[in-house]
Amino acid sequence: MGKRLAIAGVTGAVGQEFLQILDQRDFAFDSIKMLASKRSAGKKVTFKGKEYTIEELTEDSFGDVDIALFSCGGSRTKEFGPAAVKAGAVVVDNSSAYRMDPEVPLVVPEINAEAMKQHKGIIANPNCSTIIAIVPVWPLHKANPVKRMVVSTYQAASGAGMAAMRELEQQARQVLNGEEVTCDALKYQLAFNCYNHDSQTAPNGYNAEEMKMVNETRKIFDCPDIGISATCVRIPTLRAHCESINLEFESPITPDEVRELLSTAPGVTVMDDPENNRHPMPTDASGKDDVFVGRIRQDESVPDNCGINIWVAGDQIRKGAALNAVQIAEKLL
Amino acid sequence: MGKRLAIAGVTGAVGQEFLQILDQRDFAFDSIKMLASKRSAGKKVTFKGKEYTIEELTEDSFGDVDIALFSCGGSRTKEFGPAAVKAGAVVVDNSSAYRMDPEVPLVVPEINAEAMKQHKGIIANPNCSTIIAIVPVWPLHKANPVKRMVVSTYQAASGAGMAAMRELEQQARQVLNGEEVTCDALKYQLAFNCYNHDSQTAPNGYNAEEMKMVNETRKIFDCPDIGISATCVRIPTLRAHCESINLEFESPITPDEVRELLSTAPGVTVMDDPENNRHPMPTDASGKDDVFVGRIRQDESVPDNCGINIWVAGDQIRKGAALNAVQIAEKLL
Structure with a gap:
C-alpha cells in the first residue's frame, strides 16, 4: 500500500x-x-x-x-x-x-x-551546492565542530536547468566550428569558459547561490555561528558539481581521522588516491547517489593541525x- | 642597438x-x-x-x-x-x-x-598559477600584510602545453559525437569534466602545482611565514587560468580599499560589476597582458574585517x- x-x-x-x-x-x-x-x-x-x-x-x-x-x-x-x-x-x-x-x-x-x-x-x-558540500562536512562537524568553511565551487550547467545543459553542448559546437556563441539559458559563454554564478548579488557582494550556502548550512546544522565564505562558479560540465572546501575545526584533526569518519558516513564515498592522482571528477559522480570525497589533506596554514582541505563531487540533479x-x-x- | x-x-x-x-x-x-x-x-x-x-x-x-x-x-x-x-x-x-x-x-x-x-x-x-595569483595580491600585501591565503584554481589546458589544448578540443568533439574520449596529452577526460592537477603528490597530500604556489610565493614575497593553502584544478578552458583567492590580513581592510589599491597596481585590471554580474572570465583574460580582478568582497567569516575574497583571471601562456x-x-x- x-x-x-x-x-x-x-x-x-x-x-x-x-x-x-x-x-x-x-x-x-x-x-x-x-x-x-x-x-x-x-x-x-x-x-x-x-x-x-x-x-x-x-x-x-x-x-x-x-x-x-x-x-x-x-x-x-x-x-x-x-x-x-x-x-x-x-x-x-x-x-x-x-x-x-x-x-x-x-x-x-x-x-x-x-x-x-x-x-x-x-x-x-x-540548494544543490549546499547539499553536496554538507553531506560530507556534517559527520566531521559532529565529531569536531567546524568553526569556518571556505568553499569554492565548480558548478555544472544542470544547475541552470535542462536547457542550459543543451546550450552548453551547442556552445561547444559553436566554438569548435568557429561560429558565434549564443546565450539564452546561460548568461554568458560557458563552453571553454567559466563564470561566477549569475544569481542576484546582495549588497555585501555575495551572489544568491553563495548566501544560500551560508544561510542554509547554518539552518540545517542548527549552528548559526559557523563561519562560511563561498565563491560559486559555473564551469563547463554537465551535471555534477565539484567543490574545494577548506575547513577549520575547533580541535586538532588529522587526514586519517577524516578518512575514517567519512568511510562510514551515509551518502559519502571516499575516493582519495594521491599516488595515482585519482580523485573525484564530475564524470565519477554523474548519475551516482553518493557525494565523492578526495584530496583529504592537512591545511598546514591553520595552526595546531586544526585545518583540513577536501575536494568533493556530487551529482547536481540527483543528490543535489x-x-x-x-x-x-x-x-x- | x-x-x-x-x-x-x-x-x-x-x-x-x-x-x-x-x-x-x-x-x-x-x-x-x-x-x-x-x-x-x-x-x-x-x-x-x-x-x-x-x-x-x-x-x-x-x-x-x-x-x-x-x-x-x-x-x-x-x-x-x-x-x-x-x-x-x-x-x-x-x-x-x-x-x-x-x-x-x-x-x-x-x-x-x-x-x-x-x-x-x-x-x-x-609557475603560471603562482604569477596570476600574486600579481594582484602583492599590492595588497605591501599595504597590509597577508597572513594567510586559501586559493582554489580553475586552470586551463594550456598549462599542459599546446597538445593538451588541441586534445581538449578533440575530446569535446568526441563527447559531442558520442565517441570514446582519448587521453594522451591530458591525464583524464577534461572536456565537460575537471580534475585535480595531475602533478606528483608530496607526502603531505599536496600536488607539485600546489606546492609551487606555496614555495614560490614565499620566495618572491621574501616572506617565509605567509600561510598558503592551495587546491589546483584543471577545468576545460583553453588558455586563461582563474583563481578564487581568500585572503586574511594582519589588519582590517575594506573592499573599497582593495579596489583603490588594485586600481593603480601595475599589471592589474579591476573588473568588478556585481550589479550586472560581470566579473573576469577566461574569455576576458585570453590574449591580454593584465591579470583581471573581480568579486572583491569582505569575508564575513574572518573577525575584525580582516578577510577579503577576490576572483582573478589571467592568460596562462602570456602573463603566466x-x-x-x-x-x-x-x-x-
Whole structure:
C-alpha cells in the first residue's frame, strides 16, 4: 500500500530525475500525477512502462495527492504550494521559496531528518551546492565542530536547468566550428569558459547561490555561528558539481581521522588516491547517489593541525536535488 | 642597438607566444636564434616577416647569444641552461628547474624586479598559477600584510602545453559525437569534466602545482611565514587560468580599499560589476597582458574585517609564462 504522488514540474531536468529515482528505488505508490505548466499539458510521459498524460499545474491539482514533489521554480511554488497543503498534500519543494522560512524544515536526510517532524505541510530541499558540500562536512562537524568553511565551487550547467545543459553542448559546437556563441539559458559563454554564478548579488557582494550556502548550512546544522565564505562558479560540465572546501575545526584533526569518519558516513564515498592522482571528477559522480570525497589533506596554514582541505563531487540533479527530495518523501512514509 | 636573443623551445605554446610578445612589444634585438628539439630542427618559423630555420638545441647553441628565453621543460633546461650561461648568455627560464635554487632569482617584475640584480646567469620565471595569483595580491600585501591565503584554481589546458589544448578540443568533439574520449596529452577526460592537477603528490597530500604556489610565493614575497593553502584544478578552458583567492590580513581592510589599491597596481585590471554580474572570465583574460580582478568582497567569516575574497583571471601562456619572461628580459636591457 503506497501513497498518492504528484510531481510538479515533471518536464524539467529535476522532474525527469524524480521519475528515474522513484523507479530505481521502487518507491511504493498508488497513483502518480504528472504536472507541469500549461505549455506542456497534454504531452505524454512514460513511467514504469505506463504512459501518463501531463496535466496543467493548478490550485486544483492536489485533491487526491498525499505527497507532492515540487520542482517548478520559486514563484510557481509560492503560487501552488499552499493550495497543495490546503488540499492535504505534503509538499517537498526543490525551490528556494520556503527554505529560510522558520516554519519550514530544511532537510538533508543524512543530517537532520528529525527536523521533518515539525513540518506544517511543506518541507524544503536545500540548494544543490549546499547539499553536496554538507553531506560530507556534517559527520566531521559532529565529531569536531567546524568553526569556518571556505568553499569554492565548480558548478555544472544542470544547475541552470535542462536547457542550459543543451546550450552548453551547442556552445561547444559553436566554438569548435568557429561560429558565434549564443546565450539564452546561460548568461554568458560557458563552453571553454567559466563564470561566477549569475544569481542576484546582495549588497555585501555575495551572489544568491553563495548566501544560500551560508544561510542554509547554518539552518540545517542548527549552528548559526559557523563561519562560511563561498565563491560559486559555473564551469563547463554537465551535471555534477565539484567543490574545494577548506575547513577549520575547533580541535586538532588529522587526514586519517577524516578518512575514517567519512568511510562510514551515509551518502559519502571516499575516493582519495594521491599516488595515482585519482580523485573525484564530475564524470565519477554523474548519475551516482553518493557525494565523492578526495584530496583529504592537512591545511598546514591553520595552526595546531586544526585545518583540513577536501575536494568533493556530487551529482547536481540527483543528490543535489531529486534524490534528496525523494529521500525526504521516503522518510514521510 | 639590441641584444642577441635565443628562444629554446620555440615550437611550444610558450615559445610561440615569446615570438608574438617580442613582436608586439617591439623588443630591440640584433639577432634571434630559434631553438627546439632535434625533431623540429630544420622546420621554418616566421617572425616579423622573416623566415628562420629552427636549429637543434645543443650545448653549442649559445656562443653568440646574450639573452636566452627557455621554455623547454625542466630536464632539458638542466641539460642546456648551464652551457648557455657558460657561453655568456643570461637564461630566463620558464621551467621549474631552478626556481627554488637559492642562487637563482625568481622574479615577477611587478613585485621583485630588484632581485634580478643578484643573478648568476639564470633568472627563473615562476609557475603560471603562482604569477596570476600574486600579481594582484602583492599590492595588497605591501599595504597590509597577508597572513594567510586559501586559493582554489580553475586552470586551463594550456598549462599542459599546446597538445593538451588541441586534445581538449578533440575530446569535446568526441563527447559531442558520442565517441570514446582519448587521453594522451591530458591525464583524464577534461572536456565537460575537471580534475585535480595531475602533478606528483608530496607526502603531505599536496600536488607539485600546489606546492609551487606555496614555495614560490614565499620566495618572491621574501616572506617565509605567509600561510598558503592551495587546491589546483584543471577545468576545460583553453588558455586563461582563474583563481578564487581568500585572503586574511594582519589588519582590517575594506573592499573599497582593495579596489583603490588594485586600481593603480601595475599589471592589474579591476573588473568588478556585481550589479550586472560581470566579473573576469577566461574569455576576458585570453590574449591580454593584465591579470583581471573581480568579486572583491569582505569575508564575513574572518573577525575584525580582516578577510577579503577576490576572483582573478589571467592568460596562462602570456602573463603566466611568456610575457613575464619577456618583461624580465626587458629589465635586463
